[in-house]
Each structure stands twice: as C-alpha cells, then as structure tokens.
Amino acid sequence: MHHAVRTLLEEMPREELTVPQVAARAGVTPSTIYRRWGDLPALLADVALQRFHPDNGPADMGSLRSDLQTWAQGYQEEMSSAPGRAMTRDVLASNDARSPACQCAAITRSQIQMILDRAVERGETPPDINIVMDNVVAPLIYRLLFDDAPIDPAFARSRMAMLLDPGR
Amino acid sequence: MHHAVRTLLEEMPREELTVPQVAARAGVTPSTIYRRWGDLPALLADVALQRFHPDNGPADMGSLRSDLQTWAQGYQEEMSSAPGRAMTRDVLASNDARSPACQCAAITRSQIQMILDRAVERGETPPDINIVMDNVVAPLIYRLLFDDAPIDPAFARSRMAMLLDPGR
Structure with missing residues (x-):
C-alpha cells in the first residue's frame, strides 16, 4: 500500500x-x-512516517558538539524540503489514534538520544534531551509551520550553538 | 457566517x-x-482566528517581567484549552492562500510586541521578540501538537523565566 x-x-x-x-x-x-x-489522512501519515524513519543512527563525528551540529543541519534540510513539509502536514492532519504526530516527534527524540548516549560513553556531559527538543527542534518546526518568512539555512545549527555555549 | x-x-x-x-x-x-x-477548513480557520483575536492588549502589570509572565501563563491556558487546540488544528488544516497559520502567529507576535514596546517606554530593556517566539511560544506549541505527555501548567512561565534570567 x-x-x-x-x-x-x-x-x-x-x-x-x-x-x-x-x-x-x-x-x-x-x-x-x-x-x-480508517481514512486517507491516516494512510498518508503512515507512509510519511515510514519514509522518514531513518535506517541508521546519526553520523558519529567524534564529539558531542559535531554530532549535534551535523544532526541539526541535516534535520533542518530534511524538514524544510518539500517531502519534509508534506510529512509534517500529513502527520498533523491525521486523527489516527496511534497519533502519527507523536510518533514523528518520538523518531526525532530517539535520534537525538542516540547522540547523547554516545556522548556519555565518550565521557562527555550532554545536555538534557528536553532542552534540545525545546530549544532547537521546536523553534524550527514552529517557523516551518507558522511563519512564511524564509528561514536562515543555519538556523538549527545556531540554535544548537546557543544551547552548547549559553555564555556567548 | x-x-x-x-x-x-x-x-x-x-x-x-x-x-x-x-x-x-x-x-x-x-x-x-x-x-x-474556498472550502470548509478555510472557513473554520477564519472563524477560529476571529475568536482568538484579542480585543485589547495584554494586561499592564507594571513591569516587563510581570507583563511577560502574566501573558505567558494566559497564553498557555488559552492554547491548551479545547478551543485553543481546535483553533491550532483548524489554522494548520487550511490551505487558504491568506495562510491562517501565519496570521495566527502574527497575532501572538503583536501581543508580545505590545509588551516589549511598553517596556521600552518605561526605560526597561526588553529581549528580542524572535527570542521570545523561539524560546517560549515555539516549545509550547510544539508540545501541544507533537507530544501526548501532559504539559506542566507552569511550562510557558518557566521558559519565560529562563529567558529573563539566563544565568540561573
């Protein structure tokens, strides 16, 4: 199907x-x-989720900082693309009880968690995952959904940098 | 209508x-x-926007801090309510060229701008409006749309506090 x-x-x-x-x-x-x-929006959401379910974990760039920056850049490119925007629209349009929107956020969360777990194994001290969701993922998705101004291609990277270097 | x-x-x-x-x-x-x-979703979005268009500006509590905190609390209550959630769904579902989702964000933005302008008149130094949108509005709306976990009733207030006291 x-x-x-x-x-x-x-x-x-x-x-x-x-x-x-x-x-x-x-x-x-x-x-x-x-x-x-149940209905067409639920089927479309299911297809969209499948398409965006990554086959493998985020790239290991050797450090927490570069893993997060690389992930943020790739995530922004993916979500800003036409298929990414269509996926977001499809998962939000579905009233499926399995809540595709929540599944979509859970996929994002699990990608970030892999990066944070890898950092702990390296002996690094990663930020809390909720802070990454609130400070990087949420502002990007909000702008994609609610704002028709073009988004700086480095937006997610610079939000991530603000999170990693709060003093600057 | x-x-x-x-x-x-x-x-x-x-x-x-x-x-x-x-x-x-x-x-x-x-x-x-x-x-x-054009279609029913566009009409529903128009009705939803009208309903949430505030008649008057945010309450003047005497200082930037309490204006922002009071607004954040009220905004979270409004957007978490059943009519608030329905409005968000309606404005996102509409493909109307006038982009109800962007109109909705513009209303929120203009409310916050009123608070920031009032602070300047008082001689206070307000944060940039984009920082308020990215750090307070976006995480709240993202959680409402993509997360089925219950949201702490003080979530928006505490995000605003983090923004106002970055050192803490």
Missing part, C-alpha cells in the same frame, strides 16, 4: 489523491484501506 | 460539520461559502 501511495504521489498532486485510486493501484478494495487505516 | 459556524459547533462534533449545513443555518447557498472561503 505504501508503494502504491508513493508512486501515485509522483504522478499527481496530493490534494487529488483518493482512497479508490490507492486501492486500484494496490489491487485491493477500498474497504481494505478503510478497515486498516 | 461566523455566527452560524459557532452555533453549529456547539451542537455537533466538528468532524460532522458540512458546508451545506453552515449555508442552511446562515440562510445562504453553499456556493456563497465556496466562493468566499
């Missing part, structure tokens, strides 16, 4: 996508989709 | 609301609504 959605999205605007089209492409009846996902 | 939407929302779940129902209640044809708003 995911493959059917992905190929259809390459052929048409998502506003025009319908459950019967996805069903036809996947060779099932629409009721199969309604039974399993 | 706004009155028709508001009274219907008191009578039924918003998921069941349709354009023909709103039109019937308002005594117009559905095409009037489609012509002016």
Whole structure:
C-alpha cells in the first residue's frame, strides 16, 4: 500500500489523491484501506512516517558538539524540503489514534538520544534531551509551520550553538 | 457566517460539520461559502482566528517581567484549552492562500510586541521578540501538537523565566 501511495504521489498532486485510486493501484478494495487505516489522512501519515524513519543512527563525528551540529543541519534540510513539509502536514492532519504526530516527534527524540548516549560513553556531559527538543527542534518546526518568512539555512545549527555555549 | 459556524459547533462534533449545513443555518447557498472561503477548513480557520483575536492588549502589570509572565501563563491556558487546540488544528488544516497559520502567529507576535514596546517606554530593556517566539511560544506549541505527555501548567512561565534570567 505504501508503494502504491508513493508512486501515485509522483504522478499527481496530493490534494487529488483518493482512497479508490490507492486501492486500484494496490489491487485491493477500498474497504481494505478503510478497515486498516480508517481514512486517507491516516494512510498518508503512515507512509510519511515510514519514509522518514531513518535506517541508521546519526553520523558519529567524534564529539558531542559535531554530532549535534551535523544532526541539526541535516534535520533542518530534511524538514524544510518539500517531502519534509508534506510529512509534517500529513502527520498533523491525521486523527489516527496511534497519533502519527507523536510518533514523528518520538523518531526525532530517539535520534537525538542516540547522540547523547554516545556522548556519555565518550565521557562527555550532554545536555538534557528536553532542552534540545525545546530549544532547537521546536523553534524550527514552529517557523516551518507558522511563519512564511524564509528561514536562515543555519538556523538549527545556531540554535544548537546557543544551547552548547549559553555564555556567548 | 461566523455566527452560524459557532452555533453549529456547539451542537455537533466538528468532524460532522458540512458546508451545506453552515449555508442552511446562515440562510445562504453553499456556493456563497465556496466562493468566499474556498472550502470548509478555510472557513473554520477564519472563524477560529476571529475568536482568538484579542480585543485589547495584554494586561499592564507594571513591569516587563510581570507583563511577560502574566501573558505567558494566559497564553498557555488559552492554547491548551479545547478551543485553543481546535483553533491550532483548524489554522494548520487550511490551505487558504491568506495562510491562517501565519496570521495566527502574527497575532501572538503583536501581543508580545505590545509588551516589549511598553517596556521600552518605561526605560526597561526588553529581549528580542524572535527570542521570545523561539524560546517560549515555539516549545509550547510544539508540545501541544507533537507530544501526548501532559504539559506542566507552569511550562510557558518557566521558559519565560529562563529567558529573563539566563544565568540561573
């Protein structure tokens, strides 16, 4: 079903996508989709989450600082891209009880946690994960959702730098 | 039209609301609504924005610190409430070209700016408005949208305190 959605999205605007089209492409009846996902927004959110679920952990750059900076830069690029913005819209539009929006935040959180755990193993003292979410992830996503001004490409990196060097 | 939407929302779940129902209640044809708003999400976003557009500026508590703290507390209560959450959902769901999500953020921004301008008149040195948006507004809204954990009722106040006393 995911493959059917992905190929259809390459052929048409998502506003025009319908459950019967996805069903036809996947060779099932629409009721199969309604039974399993409930509605189209829930299916789209599921596909979007899958697409953004990273296959492997964040790159190990040798230090907490460069791991976090590299991650922040990649995260901003990913979330600012057209597929990233579409994913955010899809997970927020779904009323699925499994809460795709929360799953989406949990994926982000687990990526950051891997970096923080690695820092502890190295003997570094990482910041609290909630501070990273509140000070770096949240402002980026808020700007993407609620602000039509262009975002500085180094925004997430510089928020991360403020967090790592609070004195500056 | 706004009155028709508001009274219907008191009578039924918003998921069941349709354009023909709103039109019937308002005594117009559905095409009037489609012509002016485009679709139901755009109309709902317009009603939600109107409802949350504050009639007057934030309370003057005598100092920058208490103005910001009082505003942060009230903002958190408003946005965490059922109507506040519904408004956020409605403004994000709308694809209206007038971008209700950005209008919503602009209202928040103008409220904070009033507090900062008042502080300058008093001879106080206020923080930059973008810092207030990034450090207080964004983390609150991110948690409301992406996190199903309950939020500490003093969350926005304590984020504001961290911003006002960075050394602590």
